Amino acid sequence: MMSFLAQAFEYDIRIRLDDDRAPPNGVVILAEDITEGVVYENSGVKITAFEVNHTPVKPAFGFRIDYxxxxxxxxxxxxxxxxxxxxxxxxxxxxxxxVSPETFQRIGVPPAQTANIIAHHTTPEQAGEVFEQTKPRLAVYSHIVLPNATEEDLIPPTRKIYSGPLELGEDLMVIVVGEKVEVRRPAKP
Structure with a gap:
């Protein structure tokens, strides 16, 4: 796959090198296929890939970062x-x-298409069950399938099952994981 991406960006890479805008080693693509297990370990940082269920996509991975x-x-x-x-x-x-089934209904996505998309993702109620079983110090929703899903679409259904710390992710949000887990939201314009 990466060789095809290099091919797709060949013109852009060549132009940047010709204009001296990029050092030659800065455009080298370094990629390798991964399997389940430790995929990176350096300076105390360990990243473990593990398979998740995103059928029909296989493999699909989640990642655990320990430091x-x-x-x-x-x-x-x-x-x-x-x-x-x-x-x-x-x-x-x-x-x-x-994924928010309510959002699909609200914007009029046909039921068959809705069911197909929901079948590959996690609903708020299902995520609440996951959070309840895993007991994270903080749970955060990201990759929200339909970006126009609202807090009202996601948080109340989750709260039917999970009462622990939960945030709705947003662009430029920063989470500091230390003695406390702190959420810093971007300033509103």
Whole structure:
């Protein structure tokens, strides 16, 4: 796959090199296919890939990042996944995808298309079950399938099952994982 991306960007890369806007080693694509297990370990940072269920896409991965006694899990695109639940036990931060069936209905997406998309992702109620089983210090929704889903579409259904710390992710949001898990939201214009 990466060789085709290099081919697709060949013209752009050549122009940047010709204009001396990029050093030659700055445009080298370094990629390797991964499998489940530790995919990076350096200076105390360990990243573990684990398969999640995003059928029909296989493989699909979530990632656990461990550093200095802290842990973050990124669900990736997934439906409810026992493997994710196993890797996310008692993490400091669990960033999870979510799909809002109510949003699809509100904007008039046909039921068959809605069902197909929901089948590959996690609903708020299902995510609430995942959070309840994993007990993260903070759960955050990201990769919100339909970006026009509102807090009202996502948080109340989750709260039917999960009462722990939960945030709705947004662009430029910063989460600091330390003694406390702090959320810093971008300033509103």
């Amino acid at each position: 200095s006694g802290r842990s973050v899990v990124l669900s990736g695109d997934t439906r409810v996944s026992e493997n994710l639940i196993r890797h996310a036990q008692n993490v400091d931060l669990l960033v999870h995808n979510v």
